[in-house]
Each structure stands twice: as structure tokens, then as C-alpha cells.
Amino acid sequence: xxxxxxxxxxxxxxxxxxxxxxxxxxxxxxxxxxxxxxxxxxxxxxxxxxxxxxxxxxxxxxxxxxxxxxxxxxxxxxxxxxxxxxxxxxxxxxxxxxxxxxxxxxxxxxxxxxxxxxxxxxxxxxxxxxxxxxxxxxxxxxxxxxxxxxxxxxxxxxxxxxxxxxxxxxxxxxxxxxxxxxxxxxxxxxxxxxxxxxxxxxxxxxxxx
Numbered sequence: 248x249x250x251x252x253x254x255x256x257x258x259x260x261x262x263x264x265x266x267x268x269x270x271x272x273x274x275x276x277x278x279x280x281x282x283x284x285x286x287x288x289x290x291x292x293x294x295x296x297x298x299x300x301x302x303x304x305x306x307x308x309x310x311x312x313x314x315x316x317x318x319x320x321x322x323x324x325x326x327x328x329x330x331x332x333x334x335x336x337x338x339x340x341x342x343x344x345x346x347x348x349x350x351x352x353x354x355x356x357x358x359x360x361x362x363x364x365x366x367x368x369x370x371x372x373x374x375x376x377x378x379x380x381x382x383x384x385x386x387x388x389x390x391x392x393x394x395x396x397x398x399x400x401x402x403x404x405x406x407x408x409x410x411x412x413x414x415x416x417x418x419x420x421x422x423x424x425x426x427x428x429x430x431x432x433x434x435x436x437x438x439x440x441x442x443x444x445x446x447x448x449x450x451x452x453x454x455x456x
Contacts, residue, residue: 251420252355255427256293256306257316259348263289264317266341267382268324269331274386278325284382285321288345289313291378296353296370300360339438342391346375347430350402351423354409364410371406372399375430397437397444405430 267288271281290307297305307313324331331337353374357367376392376399383390391398409426413419436442 251423252352255348255355255423256313256352259345259352260289260313260316261320262341262345262348263378264320265324265331266338266345266379268321268328269338269341270382270386270388272325272328281325282318282321284385285324286317287385288378288382289317291381292349292353292374292376293378295377296356296374299370299373300357300362342379343431343434346379346398346402346434347405347427349375349378350406350430351409351427354406354426355419355423358410358413364414367410368403368406371409372402375399375402397433397442400444401430401433401437404433 264285267285268281270288271284274280276284290305290313293307294305297303350371352371354367354371356374357370362370380390380392405426408429409422412422412425417425
């Protein structure tokens with residue numbers, strides 16, 4: 248189980264690091280700025296999760312492998328930044344993969360410390376979303392999670408499914424694949440069909456300052 252969790256964590260770190268590189272290069276940041284954005288995108292959500300459950304030091308401080316992965320991914324991302332720009336919706340692609348993988352990681356860790364299922368789903372969502380929130384704030388963008396787009400909702404759905412399958416005794420490998428796929432599917436369909444959460448504002452209110 249630990250090896251599967253480690254693989255998911257590594258893949259999520261790579262995906263989020265690349266999304267951070269793409270965002271930072273669009274803002275024309277220097278090398279240090281790009282590395283910082285890639286780092287906070289990769290470990291921001293996990294750091295907040297660890298602090299909430301009282302885990303200290305946080306995961307990436309105990310395992311320097313994640314630091315090396317972020318640095319290497321950042322360098323590779325910078326080298327191939329022009330190619331990444333030609334990949335349609337490249338930021339969307341890596342961001343979606345990242346939230347799917349990190350949702351699973353967050354829920355798994357919460358389950359291992361025997362937290363309530365609702366809290367497990369919440370921690371999975373925090374792990375998946377808050378690295379991107381920090382990235383967007385530092386890049387002077389409104390975080391996707393605070394817009395009308397279906398983003399955190401996809402994580403909640405995938406995380407809930409993981410908890411249900413976990414309770415049913417499904418193996419962690421199959422569970423991770425199925426639940427992660429649900430996150431990717433919901434997020435992808437939401438973008439393709441422009442699905443959004445209901446707005447509480449009237450048309451008149453939307454155009455008011």
C-alpha cells in the first residue's frame with residue numbers, strides 16, 4: 248500500500264510542478280521565481296494537510312526525494328517550455344492530473360490516522376486544491392477554486408468514492424485508479440461542456456462593481 252501511495256505522490260508532485268512552471272513562465276518570472284511557484288504548487292496542499300493533522304515535520308521535509316523531483320521537473324519544464332505551450336490546454340492537463348492524484352493521497356493519509364470519512368474527503372480536497380490556490384495568488388490570479396468552475400467539486404466526488412470503495416474492501420490500487428479517473432472525468436467534462444456551479448447572483452448583480 249505504501250509503494251502505491253508513494254508512486255501516486257511522486258506523479259502528483261511532477262504534474263503540479265509542471266503546472267507551476269507553465270503558470271510562472273506565462274508571467275515571465277525569473278528562474279528563482281519559477282522554482283518557487285513550482286514548489287508551492289507541488290507541496291502547498293500537502294503541507295497544509297500535514298499541519299492540520301498535526302504531522303511534524305511535514306512530509307516533504309522528511310523525504311528530500313520530493314525536493315529533487317521538483318527541481319528536476321522544473322529544469323525539464325523550463326527547457327521544454329516552448330513545447331508545453333503548444334500542448335493545447337497544457338496547464339489544464341497537468342493541473343487536472345495533479346488534483347486527481349493528490350485527492351487520493353490526501354484521503355489515504357487521512358484514513359490511515361482514522362479520521363471521520365467526511366474529514367478524510369475534506370483533507371483530500373485540501374491536499375489537491377490549495378497548492379494551486381497559493382500558486383494563483385502568488386501569480387496575481389483569482390484561484391480556480393474560487394471561480395464558478397467545477398474544480399473542488401470533482402475532488403470531493405473522487406474522494407467520496409475512494410472512501411466508499413475503501414470501506415467496501417476494494418484494493419488500494421484499483422481504488423486509486425477508479426477514484427482518480429472520476430476526478431479527471433468530472434473536471435474534463437465540466438471544461439468541455441462549460442459546466443459551472445449555480446450562481447447566487449442575479450444578472451444585474453454580476454455586472455455591478
